[in-house]
Amino acid sequence: MTDLLTISGLTVRFQLRDAVVEAVTDLDLTVRPGELLAVVGESGCGKSVLAHALLGLLPANATVTGRAHLADGPVDLLRCGEKTLAKTIRGRRIGLIPQSPATSLTGVRRGRRLLAETLKAHGRDPGLADHVAEQAGLDPADLHRYPFELSGGMAQRLATALALAGEPPLLIADEPTGGLDRPLVEHTLDLLRSRCDGGAAVLLITHDLAAAERVADTVAVMYAGRIVEHRAADEFFRGPGHPYSRGLLNALPDREFRPIAGHPPMLTALPEGCAFAARCDRVTAACARRPTGTVACHHPLTGAEVLA
Numbered sequence: 001m002t003d004l005l006t007i008s009g010l011t012v013r014f015q016l017r018d019a020v021v022e023a024v025t026d027l028d029l030t031v032r033p034g035e036l037l038a039v040v041g042e043s044g045c046g047k048s049v050l051a052h053a054l055l056g057l058l059p060a061n062a063t064v065t066g067r068a069h070l071a072d073g074p075v076d077l078l079r080c081g082e083k084t085l086a087k088t089i090r091g092r093r094i095g096l097i098p099q100s101p102a103t104s105l106t107g108v109r110r111g112r113r114l115l116a117e118t119l120k121a122h123g124r125d126p127g128l129a130d131h132v133a134e135q136a137g138l139d140p141a142d143l144h145r146y147p148f149e150l151s152g153g154m155a156q157r158l159a160t161a162l163a164l165a166g167e168p169p170l171l172i173a174d175e176p177t178g179g180l181d182r183p184l185v186e187h188t189l190d191l192l193r194s195r196c197d198g199g200a201a202v203l204l205i206t207h208d209l210a211a212a213e214r215v216a217d218t219v220a221v222m223y224a225g226r227i228v229e230h231r232a233a234d235e236f237f238r239g240p241g242h243p244y245s246r247g248l249l250n251a252l253p254d255r256e257f258r259p260i261a262g263h264p265p266m267l268t269a270l271p272e273g274c275a276f277a278a279r280c281d282r283v284t285a286a287c288a289r290r291p292t293g294t295v296a297c298h299h300p301l302t303g304a305e306v307l308a
């Protein structure tokens with residue numbers, strides 16, 4: 001099937017007074033209709049910046065280059081301009097469940113009115129508000145509240161309902177399970193999965209590998225602004241190729257429950273070679289050159305050593 005979204009060479013830089021933040025670098029990704037692609041990685045590796053770049057939501061100190069081609073009424077998201085993004089893309093063709101929705105929801109309307117207006121703006125029956133709230137796991141009784149009266153988990157579910165209102169063919173869910181307890185995490189993940197099974201594409205951004213394992217078709221691992229591994233989810237969870245991916249998996253409670261030692265590098269002072277070198281137990285002199293490929297590593301894991 002043809003790709004719905006094709007991102008090539010996406011690069012985002014933030015200009016600070018005396019430094020440049022290399023937030024996303026030369027990122028290539030594709031998503032097909034019906035595919036759930038999980039973008040995973042530790043905090044600060046550029047996942048939310050990726051989402052915001054696609055939707056034109058970055059602040060003025062950002063410079064974005066590359067291409068992000070959305071098929072079906074083709075458009076390059078990085079070049080089409082704010083007017084097109086606002087009128088025809090955001091909410092209609094791409095829905096966003098933002099990270100920290102409690103801060104992005106406007107406080108002046110009650111949840112039901114917010115949802116009904118959003119449904120109406122997308123040409124749907126405003127009377128569906130309760131139904132869409134329920135789909136998102138939000139008790140319709142809570143729709144009478146103002147956003148500021150909602151708990152973090154309720155705000156998360158309202159944001160999910162708002163993103164579903166336009167039935168967008170592509171949904172970007174940025175940490176959609178943050179602040180939810182386990183049953184609601186599962187409800188939200190199953191909801192995303194059911195969107196895909198209905199033909200939509202979902203970009204699930206998460207630091208929660210267990211969430212990705214439950215629902216993803218494909219996994220892309222981000223480290224220091226780059227994709228370091230990208231492959232089918234079943235292969236990935238059976239045996240990742242990148243030492244960083246193995247570290248993420250070994251940190252899971254049902255595996256070794258052992259976090260990766262050290263911290264990601266500063267994005268204002270990235271090394272020339274492999275950005276993971278300072279934390280990697282396989283590093284050699286070759287790693288001073290930047291690795292490329294679908295597993296961006298000079299010494300990828302193979303066979304039996306994969307989960308050793």
Ligand SMILES: Nc1ncnc2c1ncn2[C@@H]1O[C@H](COP(=O)(O)OP(=O)(O)O)[C@@H](O)[C@H]1O
Pocket residue numbers: 014021023041042043044045046047048049050059061267
């Ligand atoms: N407006 C900004 N100005 C400067 N740096 C920023 C800005 N927004 C994000 N960053 C930096 O970009 C990097 C990636 O952030 P982000 O995409 O939010 O990470 P995450 O993977 O946790 O979602 C971080 O180092 C963050 O500090």
Ligand code: SF4
Pocket residue numbers: 242243244274275276277278280281282283284287291296297298299300
């Ligand atoms: S390229 Fe080298 S330092 Fe980087 S992950 Fe691979 S082995 Fe480790």
Ligand SMILES: [Mg+2]
Pocket residue numbers: 047048049099174175
């Ligand atoms: Mg984020």
